Amino acid sequence: MPSMRKVIMALGISLDGxxxxxxxxxxxxxxxxxxxxxxxxxxxxxxxxxxxxRKTYDVSxxxxxxxxxxxxxxxxxxxxLPTGSHDGATFVKSTPRAFIGKLRRQKGKNIWLMGGGxxxxxxLKADLVDELHxxxxxxxxxxxxxxxxPGFPQREFxxxxxxxxxxxxxxxxxxxxxxxxxKKN
Numbered sequence: 001m002p003s004m005r006k007v008i009m010a011l012g013i014s015l016d017g018x019x020x021x022x023x024x025x026x027x028x029x030x031x032x033x034x035x036x037x038x039x040x041x042x043x044x045x046x047x048x049x050x051x052x053x054r055k056t057y058d059v060s061x062x063x064x065x066x067x068x069x070x071x072x073x074x075x076x077x078x079x080x081l082p083t084g085s086h087d088g089a090t091f092v093k094s095t096p097r098a099f100i101g102k103l104r105r106q107k108g109k110n111i112w113l114m115g116g117g118x119x120x121x122x123x124l125k126a127d128l129v130d131e132l133h134x135x136x137x138x139x140x141x142x143x144x145x146x147x148x149x150p151g152f153p154q155r156e157f158x159x160x161x162x163x164x165x166x167x168x169x170x171x172x173x174x175x176x177x178x179x180x181x182x183k184k185n
Contacts, residue, residue: 005104007051009113009120010043010133011147018144019117024059028139035135035165043133047072048109051099054078056115057089072112075099077119097126117149124152130176132157138168 012029013019020026031040050072052060057076074089077099081091092099096119103111113123123129134147157174164170 005106005108006110006130007100007113007123007128008043008047008110008131008133009123009129010131010135011115012135012137013147014137014139014141014144016140016142016144017147018141019115019147020059020145021141022144024055024145026059028141029135029137030167030169031135032166032169035169035171039163039165039171043112044072046110047112049073049075049103050112050114051075051077051119052114053116053119054081054091056119061087077122095126096122096128100126100128117145117147120147121149121152124148124155127155127176127178129155131160132172132174134172134174136170136172 011019012026012031014028021028048071052074054076057074057078076089076091077093077096078091079093083091083093085091094102100111100123113120113129120129156177158177159172160175161173162170
């Protein structure tokens with residue numbers, strides 16, 4: 001039996017736990033060459049789907065983001081934009097559980113949940129996140145959009161790797177420890 005496609009929530013944060021400034025921009029995040037050419041390149045080779053929320057998509061496009069050169073299918077969860085493919089992405093209105101269930105039944109690589117906070121919360125509520133890959137940059141913002149907005153049940157994770165890179169970047173990787181929670185979810 002083929003292995004199940006994992007959902008990996010991978011993104012960068014500030015030291016104070018923000019994925020973006022209050023206006024949604026994330027210009028404080030960076031990828032040093034040793035990370036970009038090593039760990040991140042290996043991560044990109046392990047996925048073939050990127051999933052994001054509409055706000056993340058909008059900010060990414062405004063900051064010059066592209067659609068991965070057609071190598072990675074991009075899906076955007078939106079309650080307001082019409083469904084279908086346009087501008088290098090496919091817009092969906094499905095629930096995370098139904099959408100990921102359909103993707104996991106298809107042959108392919110892992111699935112990158114790349115943002116943002118609200119979509120991440122929905123995936124955590126549905127217990128769809130198999131791994132967390134968090135890049136911590138040495139910047140305090142003082143205010144911003146938190147990585148984990150409140151509103152999901154307790155979830156247990158086990159550290160599987162931690163690495164440091166140049167310019168002070170630290171990457172933490174966790175695996176979902178299912179069946180370990182003491183509380184009913």
